[in-house]
Amino acid sequence: MSGRDLSMAGPDRALAEPRRVIEHAEASRDVAAASLRDILRTLARRRWPMIGIMLGAVLCSLAYLLLEFSTYTASTRVLVRVGRDKLTAVATADNAPGSFVFSERPENVNDGIEIFASPAVLERSFPVLRARLEEMAANAPPPPPWRRRLDEARASASDLMRTVLRPVRQVFGVRELTADEALAEEIRRALSAAPIKETSVFVAAFRWSDPTFAAFAMNSILDSFLVEHVRVMSASRDAADFYRGEATRIESELQAVAATLTTYGRDNRLTDPTAEKQVVLGLIASLEREIATAQVSQEQTRRRIDDVRQQYADGTGWPSTPGIPQITLSQMADLDTRYAELLNQRSLLLRQLLPTSRDVRLLDEQIAALRLQKRDALLGYLDDRLRADQEVQNATEVRLAEARQRLDRVQEIESGYLELQGRRDMLLTRHRDLHREVERLTLNLALDTEQPASVRVLARATPPVLPTWPRRSLVVGLAAAFGLLLAVAYAVFAQFFDRSVSTEGDLRRVLGVPVLGRLPELPRLR
Numbered sequence: 001m002s003g004r005d006l007s008m009a010g011p012d013r014a015l016a017e018p019r020r021v022i023e024h025a026e027a028s029r030d031v032a033a034a035s036l037r038d039i040l041r042t043l044a045r046r047r048w049p050m051i052g053i054m055l056g057a058v059l060c061s062l063a064y065l066l067l068e069f070s071t072y073t074a075s076t077r078v079l080v081r082v083g084r085d086k087l088t089a090v091a092t093a094d095n096a097p098g099s100f101v102f103s104e105r106p107e108n109v110n111d112g113i114e115i116f117a118s119p120a121v122l123e124r125s126f127p128v129l130r131a132r133l134e135e136m137a138a139n140a141p142p143p144p145p146w147r148r149r150l151d152e153a154r155a156s157a158s159d160l161m162r163t164v165l166r167p168v169r170q171v172f173g174v175r176e177l178t179a180d181e182a183l184a185e186e187i188r189r190a191l192s193a194a195p196i197k198e199t200s201v202f203v204a205a206f207r208w209s210d211p212t213f214a215a216f217a218m219n220s221i222l223d224s225f226l227v228e229h230v231r232v233m234s235a236s237r238d239a240a241d242f243y244r245g246e247a248t249r250i251e252s253e254l255q256a257v258a259a260t261l262t263t264y265g266r267d268n269r270l271t272d273p274t275a276e277k278q279v280v281l282g283l284i285a286s287l288e289r290e291i292a293t294a295q296v297s298q299e300q301t302r303r304r305i306d307d308v309r310q311q312y313a314d315g316t317g318w319p320s321t322p323g324i325p326q327i328t329l330s331q332m333a334d335l336d337t338r339y340a341e342l343l344n345q346r347s348l349l350l351r352q353l354l355p356t357s358r359d360v361r362l363l364d365e366q367i368a369a370l371r372l373q374k375r376d377a378l379l380g381y382l383d384d385r386l387r388a389d390q391e392v393q394n395a396t397e398v399r400l401a402e403a404r405q406r407l408d409r410v411q412e413i414e415s416g417y418l419e420l421q422g423r424r425d426m427l428l429t430r431h432r433d434l435h436r437e438v439e440r441l442t443l444n445l446a447l448d449t450e451q452p453a454s455v456r457v458l459a460r461a462t463p464p465v466l467p468t469w470p471r472r473s474l475v476v477g478l479a480a481a482f483g484l485l486l487a488v489a490y491a492v493f494a495q496f497f498d499r500s501v502s503t504e505g506d507l508r509r510v511l512g513v514p515v516l517g518r519l520p521e522l523p524r525l526r
Contacts, residue, residue: 050488051487056483058483065470074205074217078202079200109202115228115229204225205218211467214464240438254427284400287403312372
C-alpha cells in the first residue's frame with residue numbers, strides 16, 4: 001500500500017498527530033502477533049537478498065573445496081598372532097622331570113600397535129619415503145597457473161610466519177625444525193593405528209594428498225614394522241642379560257646403602273631414630289604436664305595466701321590449715337593445742353567475769369598474739385611452698401628445653417635415616433621387579449624356541465579412489481544450511497527494524513480506522 005492509501009483513510013488525523021501515529025505504529029508492530037501469512041509475506045518480500053546470502057555461502061564452500069587439497073587414506077589390517085594356542089607348556093630345568101609351567105605369552109594387539117607406532121619404524125622407512133616424494137616432485141606435471149600462484153602465496157605466508165615466530169622461539173628456547181624433521185613429523189601425524197574390538201587385528205592407515213604415495217607409504221611402513229617386530233620379539237635373550245646386569249648393579253647399591261645405614265646409626269649413636277623420637281616426645285609431654293602441674297600448684301598457693309591474709313584481716317577466728325601436708329600439721333599442733341586451751345579458759349572466765357574484765361582482756365591479747373603467730377607460720381610455709389614450686393617449674397623448663405633440642409637433633413638424624421631407608425626400599429622394589437622381568441623374559445625365550453610370535457598383514461594397501469576429506473556433499477550441505485540460517489536471520493532482523501506501513505492491517509493498527517478505498521498504482525510514464 002502506498003502513501004495515497006494513508007491520505008485517503010484519514011489525512012487530517014495523520015497530519016494532526018504525526019508523532020503519536022508513529023509511536024502507535026511502533027508499539028502496535030511490537031505487540032502484534034505474526035501469523036504464518038505475515039511470515040511468508042516477509043520472506044517473499046526479501047527473497048532476493050536471502051537467495052543472495054544462500055548463494056554466497058554455497059559459493060564460499062565451493063571456493064574452499066577448490067582451494068583445499070584432497071586427503072586420501074590408504075589402510076590395511078594387521079593380524080597379531082601369539083603363537084600356538086596362546087598357552088604353551090614349558091618344562092623348567094629347576095623342577096622335577098615331568099613338571100611344567102603353563103604361561104600365556106604376554107603379547108597382544110596392543111603390543112603390535114606400540115611397535116608399529118615406535119620411532120624406529122618411521123626412521124627405518126623415512127629415507128625411502130623421502131626419496132619417493134622427491135621423485136614424484138621431479139616427475140609431476142606443472143600445475144595450472146592459479147594453483148602455482150596459490151602454492152607460492154602459501155609458501156610466502158609460511159616463510160613470513162616462521163620469520164615472525166623466530167624471536168619467540170628463541171625466547172622460549174624452541175628449536176626450529178629442519179626440512180627433514182618437519183617432513184618426518186608430518187609423516188608421523190599422517191600415520192595412525194587402532195585396534196578392532198574383540199579381535200587380534202588392528203587397522204593401520206596413512207593419510208596423504210596423493211593416493212599413490214599414501215598406498216606406497218603404508219606398504220613401506222608395514223615392511224619396516226615387520227622387520228622391527230622380528231627384532232623386538234627375538235631380543236628376549238639380550239633383554240634378559242640386560243636385566244640380570246641391572247639386578248647385579250642394584251644388589252651392589254643395596255649393599256652400599258646398608259653399610260651407610262649402619263655407619264650412620266653408629267656415628268649418631270642411634271640404632272632406631274624413630275623409636276628414639278617417640279621416647280623424646282613422651283618425655284616432652286611428661287615435662288609439659290609437670291610444668292602445668294607446678295603452675296596450677298603455684299596458683300592454688302597464691303590463692304591460699306590471699307585467703308589466709310583475708311581471714312586474718314576480717315575477723316578473730318583461728319586460721320584453718322586445710323590442704324597442708326601432715327608433717328606441717330604436726331609442726332603447728334602446739335599452736336592449735338595452745339589456742340584450744342586459751343579458748344577454753346576464756347569460756348570459763350566469761351561464766352564468772354565480764355568480757356571487759358582485766359583477766360579476759362589479757363586472755364584475748366594472748367589469743368590475738370597466738371593468731372598472729374599462726375598466720376605468720378602459715379604464710380611462711382606457703383611462701384616456702386611457692387618458691388619450691390617455682391624452682392621445680394624452672395628446673396622442669398630447663399629439662400624441657402634440653403628435650404626439645406634433643407628432639408630437633410633426633411628429627412634431623414631421622415630425616416637422613418628415613419631418606420636412606422627410602423632409598424633402600426626403592427632399590428629392593430626395583431630388584432624384585434628386575435628379577436620378575438628376568439623370569440618373564442626367560443619364559444618368553446623358552447616359548448619362542450617352540451614357535452615365535454609373529455604378525456600377518458591381511459592385505460597390502462592399494463591407492464584409494466575417493467578422498468576421505470574434504471567430503472564435498474557434506475561441506476556444500478553444511479554451507480547451504482548455514483546460508484539458510486543467515487538468510488532467515490537477515491529477514492527477521494530486517495522485518496524487526498522495518499517501521500514502514502505496507503499493508504492494510506498495518507494501516508488499521510496504526511490509525512485505528514477502517515480503510516475506505518484503495519488507489520491502484522499507475523504505470524510510470526516514460
